[in-house]
Amino acid sequence: MRIGPLREGTFRSALHEPRTAVVLGRWLGAALLTCFLTGLISHVLQQPPDWLRDHLPSRPVNGYRVTQGLHVISGIAAIPLLGAKLWTVYPKLFEWPPARSVAHALERLGIAVLVASMLLELFTGLLNTLQWYPWPFPFRQTHFWLGWLATGGLLLHISAKAPLIGAHWRRVRPGSAQRRAFLATVTAAVGVVSVTTAGQSVPWLRAFVLFAPRRPDIGSQGLPVNRTAAQAGTTTVPADWRLTVTGPRPYELTMAELLMMEQVTAQLPISCVEGWSAAANWTGVRVRDLLDRAGAPPSAQVRITSLEAAGPYAVTEMPAPYARDPLTLLALRVNGEVLSADHGYPARIIAPNRPGVLQTKWVARLEAI
Structure with a gap:
């Protein structure tokens, strides 16, 4: 029936x-x-x-x-x-x-x-x-x-x-x-x-924007933050922090030595997989300049290691086309200010046309591979 x-x-x-x-x-x-x-x-x-x-x-x-x-x-x-x-x-x-x-x-x-x-x-x-x-x-x-x-x-x-x-x-x-x-x-x-x-x-x-999860103009230093320093366990940066760059001629740099290198400013967006994006003025050292100093060949990829102890993107890899782009920076400042802890102090990666999860924060090591 x-x-x-x-x-x-x-x-x-x-x-x-x-x-x-x-x-x-x-x-x-x-x-x-x-x-x-x-x-x-x-x-x-x-x-x-x-x-x-x-x-x-x-x-x-x-x-x-x-x-x-x-x-x-x-x-x-x-x-x-x-x-x-x-x-x-x-x-x-x-x-x-x-x-x-x-x-x-x-x-x-x-x-x-x-x-x-x-x-x-x-x-x-x-x-x-x-x-x-x-x-x-x-x-x-x-x-x-x-x-x-x-x-x-x-x-x-x-x-x-x-x-x-x-x-x-x-x-x-x-x-x-x-x-x-x-x-x-x-x-x-x-x-x-x-x-x-x-x-x-x-x-x-x-x-x-009424129902979007994020407003791109609201957040620390005028930018939203997906993962804070507290969540990543990087609120305390070692006082003797140094950037390690490996390659045929490996070396280390203190913050003072990084600031003595040529500083480049570029306007680039942070674009996250969740759909929000926001542009900012980033200032720092070109990644390709750091690789050249280490004697890395133009075809080298870069493995980037964060101070973050754990997390799916604590270690990322950057293909050569990004690493050699003149706009790809190891950023030290954003919008004229020193990076806050939530935005990656002491240094972070910023590159064009790249997902935000791969713009590694709290960088400790660059390895040419």
């Missing part, structure tokens, strides 16, 4: 129909593909494969700021779009019989996997912008593979539904007022969540 939502005629709204689903699907597909491609860029910059490491570009200076900003903006915009899309098609969940054939059962299983992976991908990504991880699995690796699963499932779903999508792709008659009102409401919802969060990476929208 068919009861509840399984009864015929239970869903009476005229919006549970293919044309509305196709229109929403176009918008959602564009948002998800943008999110996926920019996410791949972020993953490659953070963990480049060996064959690509020496070919990663250090320019444009704001490249990562733009791509990661788009990643988070499109991901947040996809949440109301996915909700509207699922509302439009959810009566299909209660079709009778549940499976008409083996092919139909496999199709429904594929849709279940697609929806589950999309929901998990978007909401774990949203919580990542808040730096809240209430789950036992590693976020970055899980987010990466869920992205492939969701995108692959989306492409398979589009292939399976291509005839239906094609039949409703173009509007063949004036749309109903009810559909227009619904789509206008969805558009307004996407616009609101985008405008009120995008200002964390788009400077001209900063005045409208």
Whole structure:
């Protein structure tokens, strides 16, 4: 006996129909593909494969700021779009019989996997912008593979539904007022969540930042801080701190000796994976000058070691294109002030087109490898 939502005629709204689903699907597909491609860029910059490491570009200076900003903006915009899309098609969940054939059962299983992976991908990504991880699995690796699963499932779903999508792709008659009102409401919802969060990476929208986790102009020395010196255990810097640079001609430098070297100022952004970014004027010594003094070859990568005792980015590696860029600095000052402890005193790395997690703070050692 068919009861509840399984009864015929239970869903009476005229919006549970293919044309509305196709229109929403176009918008959602564009948002998800943008999110996926920019996410791949972020993953490659953070963990480049060996064959690509020496070919990663250090320019444009704001490249990562733009791509990661788009990643988070499109991901947040996809949440109301996915909700509207699922509302439009959810009566299909209660079709009778549940499976008409083996092919139909496999199709429904594929849709279940697609929806589950999309929901998990978007909401774990949203919580990542808040730096809240209430789950036992590693976020970055899980987010990466869920992205492939969701995108692959989306492409398979589009292939399976291509005839239906094609039949409703173009509007063949004036749309109903009810559909227009619904789509206008969805558009307004996407616009609101985008405008009120995008200002964390788009400077001209900063005045409208209401719900973004960070305001890029608020924080120590005018910049936000993701990981404080207290969290990293670096509030006390050894009084005899020296920078160690290794290579064919290894050496050490005190702070006074670093300050005697040529000081370069560059305006560069800090661009974090959580989606916020902020530009500042950084002053310090070019990393390539430090490597040249150590006799490192132009092709050398650099291993950077922090005073931070533990943490996933206490040791990072910088490919040669970044290390040799004239804008890549071992920064000692920001916006004319000596670095605060939270911003990496006594010295930190700042490089163009590079994720914020790799702009190592509290630097103790540079090793040419």
